[in-house]
Structure formats: C-alpha cells, structure tokens
Amino acid sequence: MVNNEGVEQESLFWQAFHYAPIGMSLISLDGKILKVNPIACSLLGYKEDELRCMYIAEYIHPDDLQINTRIKQEVLEGKRDSYSAEKRLLHKDGHTISMLLTVTLVRDKNHSPLFFISQIQDISKLKKTEKNLSEIKKQYQQITENSVDIIGKSDSSIRFRYISKSCYEITGYSPDELIGKCVLDFCHPDDINKILESHQYIVNFAETNRISYRVRHKDGHYIWLETNAHAIFDENNQLIEVLSFSRNITDRKNYELQLKESEERYKSLFENHPDVTFSLDLEGNFTSINQSFQDTLGYSMEDLLGNDNISNSIIINREKIKYHYTQTITGNVQRFQIMANTKRRKSLIFDVTYIPMVVDKQVVGVYGIAQDITAKKKVEKDLKLARERLESFIDHNVDPIIIFNNDDRVIRVNKSFEKVLGWKAGEILGLNLDSLPYIIQEDQLEVSYIVKQIKNGTPQESYETKRIKKDGTHLNVLISGFPLPKQKRGIDGWAIILRDITEKKQAEELFVRSEKLSIAGQLAAGIAHEIRNPMTAIKGFIQLIKSDLSKRTEYFDIILSEIDRIELILSELLILAKPQTVTFSTIEIHSLMNEVITLLNMEAILNNVEIITDFYEEEIYILCEINQIKQVCINFIKNAIEAMPTGGSLTIQINVKDTNGVHIRFIDEGCGIPDSVLEKLGQPFYTTKEKGTGLGYMVSKKIIENHNGTITVSSKLNEGSVFEVFLPLNSIG
Known part of the structure; x- marks a missing residue:
C-alpha cells in the first residue's frame, strides 16, 4: 500500500512538473540540467534534449552569473532554503529575456543536498510596463511643472499640500505662500458653501466634480477659476488627497457654454477616464484622443490627423461603425461591440458607447468611450468551456452525483445516480432533503448535521454509510459533500457524490474471515493443551471417587469447574472459526481482555512468556462488536508471544484518557520491528513470518477504524514493540 501511494505521488509530481504553467527544471548540484518541462523549453527556445546537455550558467546573462553563484553557495551551506531573483536569461536565438528565477534545494532525509528545482517566469512584459510607467511619471511631472493651469493637491481640510508654479501667473501668489493654507481663505464669501458642498461630494461619492468660483488675487481683485477635482483613496478607502486642476476663466466666463465642449475634451477625456476615449467631428475624423487610446491602440494624435488610411485600418467592420456613427449624429446614444486593430496588428474587442456632443442644442460631434473587453470575452469563453466540461464530468461520472440548491431541494442528478440507485431523475428532482427515499430514516439526524457543515463551508470527505436502492436493498457507500461557491461570495448550493463500496466491503469481510480461520488454526496447539489438562484432572478425580464416593463430594466441584473451562475454550474457538453477525453492544473492557488472556495464557506459558496486566482501577464500558475486538486483542497478544521466542514479559495496560x-x-x-518493515505494516499479504498470512494487522486496523478508533505502533530493535489501540468510550453512535 505504501509503495502504491509512493508511485502515485511520484506520478502526480511528474504530471504537475510536466504541465506546470511556468518553466520548471531539475538541476544537479554542479549546475547541469537534468530535466525540463515544455514551458521552460518554449521560454528559452531550446529542445529538451538540447537543454539536458547544458549547464544553467550557459543561459544566464554573464553580468548576472556571479551573484547567482554566490546565492547558490548560500543555499548549499544551509543559510537559506531557496531564493528568487530577477535574471536575464539568454534565448537560443541570442536575445535576452527578463525572467523571475526561483531556485529551491531538495535534500534527502539526512539533510544532504540532492538537486535543485528551478522555476522561471517571463517578466519581460512586466519590465516593459514598469519602464512605460516611469516614462509616464516623467511626462506627468513635466506637464505639472509646465502646465498653464494650476495643478493642486489638498487634504481633507482643503489645505494645499502641493500647488504648481502656474499659480503665480494666475493668482499672484507663489507656491510657498499657498502651501499649508486653506483654499477657503482665498475664496469669495458667496462661493464658500459651493466649494464645501463640492468637496463633500468628491469625498463621499469618490467621483470627479467640476465647479467654478471666485478667488481673491494677491492685488485684491477677484478672478474666476474653474476647478476639476478628484479624490484619491488608499486600499482601505481612506482619503489620501484631492487632486485638482484649476484654470483662469475670468476672460471667458461669458463664453462658458462654448468652452464646455473643450473642457469636457481636455478634462474628462484626457485626465480622468481609464477607458479609451476620443472625439470625432461631423465628418468622422478624430479631433482628440486620450492617453489610454494611445496606450491601448498604439496610435498618437499625429498618426491619426488627416490620415484616413490609418483610421480605416483600426476598425475591422466599417459598415457597422458607420451605421452607429450616423445614428449618433442624429442625436441618439449608441452602444455596440466591435473589433479593432492596434498599431501592432493585434485584434481587440471593445464595448463602445457613442454620445452626441451637443452645443447650443446642435450636434457638433461625437464623444466616444471604448472599454477593452478582450480579456472579459476570453473569460466568458473559458467559463462557458469550463461549464460544458463540468456538465460532461457530471453526466459521465461513474459515481452518483446529487446537486441541491440553498433550500436543500434536489436540482440535478446524473445518469449514474439513476443506474446505481434505481430512481429516475423525475422521481427525485424537486424533493427536499428530508423527503429523499434513498436516505435511511435513522440517519436523518446525522445527514442534517453533515449538510449543516457543508453549507458552513466545510467539505465532508470519505464518510462511510448506507443508502437504500429503489428495490429496497441497502448499498454501502462512501460520501463526499462540498459547497458550490457563487462567483463572488457565499454558496449557490451544494453537492453530494456517492461511491459504491459494496465490493470493497465484501473483500474486507473476506479478509476478516480468512484471518479468523488463520487464528483458529494457530490456536489449535494451545487449545489442545488447554483441553488436555482439564481432561486429565477429570479422569483422575473420577478414578479417586470410585473408591469412596460419599467422602469425595468436593471432587465433583473440581470436575464441573474443569468442564466449564473446556466449554469456554471451545466457545472462543467457535467464535473465531465461524462467521458472526455484527452486533454492537456495551461491553466492559476489563472482562473482555481477561477472557482473551484466559484463552491464550497456556500458549504464553508454553513459550515462557508472562502476561502482566495493568488495568484502570474502575470499570470501563465501550460500545463495540465484542467478537471483532477480541480478534484484535488475540492478534496483538499472539504477535507479542511470537516476538519473544526465548521468553519474556508482555504488559497489557488499559487506561482512560481525558474521559x-x-x-x-x-x-x-521482543526483538522489535525494523523501520523498513514498520513502513510496510498493514499491506495485504506482507509478512515476515514463515507461516503468516500478512492479513492480521491489516484486519485489526480496519476493525479499529470501523469503531472510530486508531492504532499506533512504535518499536526499537532488540528492545521491544508497543501496539497502542484507542477506542472512543462511545465509539459507535
């Protein structure tokens, strides 16, 4: 059994290694490639056979090699278990790839190094993104410092924490004169409430807000400012700052409606919208685009101006885009999905909204917002595929599957349910949990408890019980139950998988019967001695009482006692030799153990073994199948006797732990059990005895597990062994 588990685990490891979504390789201590998976070959451009002839130093960039050697030495010296670092690796064609390299040292059980496991992930795109972000940050700083508008940052009390240099040209104040001051200190008294309301709106609703108000110039007169402000929060939804963009609109206050179009372009589109946004004139030409447009599609405004060929190459379905554009310039908002090409000829899917741009009740252009939904579409496709695969898994699973909604009503059963249990889906669907005909009535309370655990998010695995088939027969099953999570939070129902273990149970019963017969045969010699001794005594006393019947009445008591002892021994032998009905009853464990010791005491004496008892002072009652527990005790006592061929003592302790x-x-x-044998203990037919079956310990372990108990074994060579059995005081409920 252990070997099979080891083979299975090794198989699972190699499958995980081969199909891992990242590059993986096994590397010898001197850096030679031992094995690589397909992803690693793909990332580096080599075939597996080529890489297995190479050393890791051959594809690490020379500038990164020295630090890699130093850290590797630290791992070998035990200073660290593993390390991760960004490395430049050399592709087969010569170009450099940025990778995240993770190396872990594998050691044997003596802590000696065996080999390294290496994982590599391509972070070239991440590095490129970081570089782009750095460039954007520099551009933002340049825009801030050179902007003709005032760019400011304020805190929750509307005090300036930063203000751009342009404030001097507009207000007459230098940045140093304004930083730390409250905005309200410079505003017209009639506009203070408007500013406070705007600030509260921005903070409470996390939305961008635009207002116009009057500010006192340093020389005393008031000027009009139009401010676009946006609150920035941290991950805990705590306000970090309010970012504002203010411009002097004093000279253009009378033209505010005309400036609205321009303001919306350069504020809403460029600075605040995360999606691709743009504007078109009445001829369909681009008049402005935002940074997201450039980042996503790769085109700049210079690329688009007056170049119809580029505009045509972006949109794949020109007829569709023309239709929605025509509808928009007649005053109708349009929403549609369309595919577009980037500058690098990559196709993306967008969810597009066209909004008429209206000035003085006249449409002057089209405002477009396009959200890249390529990834979303892929997820939807993958989700659909996963759902189809799940449906196929459920329908073709050899085990019966039952799915319930949150109201505990059956919403689905698979074909195996109909085949194994006999009920058609139409007979089960819609039934509540407590109305299901295949659940044994006595198990309803326990079923309710298990369902409660599942709905609380705790899966139930490998619970052994029985269920009723439609023909009335009982079916031994292994039950696993688990919740069905919603896409976000909570559960959307739960499911049960039933595994028919009837053949497995029959095989176990066969093992138990085989072991009983084996034990009965092994006990024959001891029982012969046990019976011969009482028979000798009976024969002798009968001869004595012949001479004087009236004076030897006490001999009759001895004869009867010896006959009772013969009957007890024969009864114990019959219990082992013939199948018994499994019946659980309350048994006093001391009495049970004394009966077993009585049965085996003669065998112990013949082998010069002394049985010593160390029992708990009070009576201990457990719920068990008496014959099975006796069989376990006989197995362990016989094993102990056989382990001491030159004699010794066997101590049997019985104690209660924590009630x-x-x-x-x-x-x-005895002689003890070697570690190599201890590992294989419990495997069917594995034995070191010349006439052993290899079933004794396995059957005993199964019996104890069926009583919800455990067996632990410890042993030292040439010192002895300890077999410890734990049984709950109320082991079968």
Missing part, C-alpha cells in the same frame, strides 16, 4: 476514550497498550520485550 474521551480508552487506551489499550500491548508492550512486549
């Missing part, structure tokens, strides 16, 4: 259960310990002074 939860009883601990039974079998402590021998």
